[in-house]
Amino acid sequence: MHARRTAHHLRTGLTPDVARGPTMERRAHGLLRPAGLDAAAHVQRVDDAVGLLLPGTALGGWASLFLQGNDWFDGRTGDGVRPALVHCSPGTQLRRRDVITPFRGRILAEELTAVDVGERVAVTTLARAAFDEARTAPDLRAAVVAIDMAVSATHRRPRTTLDAVRRVEARHVKVRGVVQVRRALDLASERSASxxxxxxxxxxxxxxxxxxxxxxxxxxxxxxxxxxxxxxxxxxxxxxxxxxxxxxxxxxxxxxxxxxxxxxxxxxxxxxxxxxxxxxxxxxxxxxxxxxxxxxxxxxxxxxxxxxxxxxxxxxxxxxxx
Structure with missing residues (x-):
């Protein structure tokens, strides 16, 4: 992970002149990384999102699934890469940016975990991430695709299960999009390969x-x-x-x-x-x-x-x- 908040760079020895200079690239408001790094757009989006995380926040949705090794999820659409969903605990001051969408809805401790990518990064569990992907999908079919790829036992990527996603759904009965999740779960399969x-x-x-x-x-x-x-x-x-x-x-x-x-x-x-x-x-x-x-x-x-x-x-x- 390379993108960091400007304040972090300054605390760790970067001077203001260097921060403004050609060796650093501004990724979003208050977010810098070394210039010249080359990576796929969705990898950069996850890197940027991680750089913006604050205490009390966790990466969710497609970015969580991707960071945990399920590369069916890359956030790409016909228009580019979607913002990464970031769960925020109450009182966390995290503003919406082009690269992230803060979500301040209810999340339980058992729906959070962490991954090591050279540092510990807070993420949602695969089941909660699949729930959020289906919940925010543009339509029912896209929601079924999201759940299928999160639970498939045939593509040999890190996966959750339909039962685990159902348990998440049962705990969040009032969140926007939950009806779509229920309908998608009825149509989903753990055997789809793509x-x-x-x-x-x-x-x-x-x-x-x-x-x-x-x-x-x-x-x-x-x-x-x-x-x-x-x-x-x-x-x-x-x-x-x-x-x-x-x-x-x-x-x-x-x-x-x-x-x-x-x-x-x-x-x-x-x-x-x-x-x-x-x-x-x-x-x-x-x-x-x-x-x-x-x-x-x-x-x-x-x-x-x-x-x-x-x-x-x-x-x-x-x-x-x-």
């Missing part, structure tokens, strides 16, 4: 009206061989919905995707694929999912099963999907 997968699932659920979908579910042939792990599968009909994120354009991943799709189709599944471009036409994607389910329901072949063979639970490669 924001794109979550958004595709929400199109299938909320727009196409599908229920009972299995998330990142392994499918097997009737001899017990693994066909592949489907992003989404309708256990009633065998409709498989696959989400192609940016990484799927790489030739190696694209080849694996093609082989998995062929295996699903040989076993009698119907596959619908969704890309970022499809999500620009949500209703078109929804219609394709509905048609795919109708086709799957008419398919007489069912050479697949969701029931895992004995070897599956002991195979190391199955660990993310158990």
């Amino acid at each position: 924001p794109a997968e979550t958004r595709t699932r929400l199109v299938a659920q909320l727009d196409a009206g599908l229920t009972g979908l299995r998330v990142n579910a392994p499918l097997f042939d009737l001899d017990g061989a693994l066909l592949g792990v489907a992003d989404l599968v309708d256990p009633e009909t065998g409709l498989v919905i696959e989400t192609d994120g940016a990484g799927h354009r790489e030739i190696e991943q694209h080849t694996l995707d093609n082989r998995r799709e062929e295996a699903f189709e040989r076993a009698g599944c119907v596959v619908v694929r969704a890309t970022a471009l499809d999500h620009r036409d949500r209703w078109g994607l929804s219609a394709r999912i509905v048609r795919g389910r109708l086709d799957a329901a008419r398919t007489s072949r069912r050479r697949w099963t969701l029931d895992p063979p004995r070897w599956w639970s002991t195979w190391p490669g199955a660990r993310p999907w158990l």
Whole structure:
């Protein structure tokens, strides 16, 4: 962490002339750091927010999740990087700036922790940070994405659990945005592996009206061989919905995707694929999912099963999907 309040720099030996000179960069009102440092915009935003923290404050929301190692959260939007949420205890004098949004609502001691980034930095727990991300999200779908990425057991990043977020929600029944959190918790999953997968699932659920979908579910042939792990599968009909994120354009991943799709189709599944471009036409994607389910329901072949063979639970490669 490099950004510090001007008063801190002066207390530790920086002279006023140097503070005003070209070797120091003004990051916000009263916030300086050495000039010439290069870092991604969201990393700089977290650094700036930490530099502005006062006693009785703690970093929250996306910045807390990021600082604790869950890099699905970077605060980036189409317009740049969002301000970092900072929880303030009563009486703490911390003004709103472009880089931070002070929040003076209720927070409990058990919702606070600290991380060591060369120094101890006060942050909210992963569960409280996920709650705040969902609470302040611009809409329900964004709130579900936030919770999914905070609780996912498949992406191998630091995570919390749905139960832990629910416990936070139960303690804060009057805060703005709590109704959205409750609705998002009802739609969230601990098995989604990416924001794109979550958004595709929400199109299938909320727009196409599908229920009972299995998330990142392994499918097997009737001899017990693994066909592949489907992003989404309708256990009633065998409709498989696959989400192609940016990484799927790489030739190696694209080849694996093609082989998995062929295996699903040989076993009698119907596959619908969704890309970022499809999500620009949500209703078109929804219609394709509905048609795919109708086709799957008419398919007489069912050479697949969701029931895992004995070897599956002991195979190391199955660990993310158990």
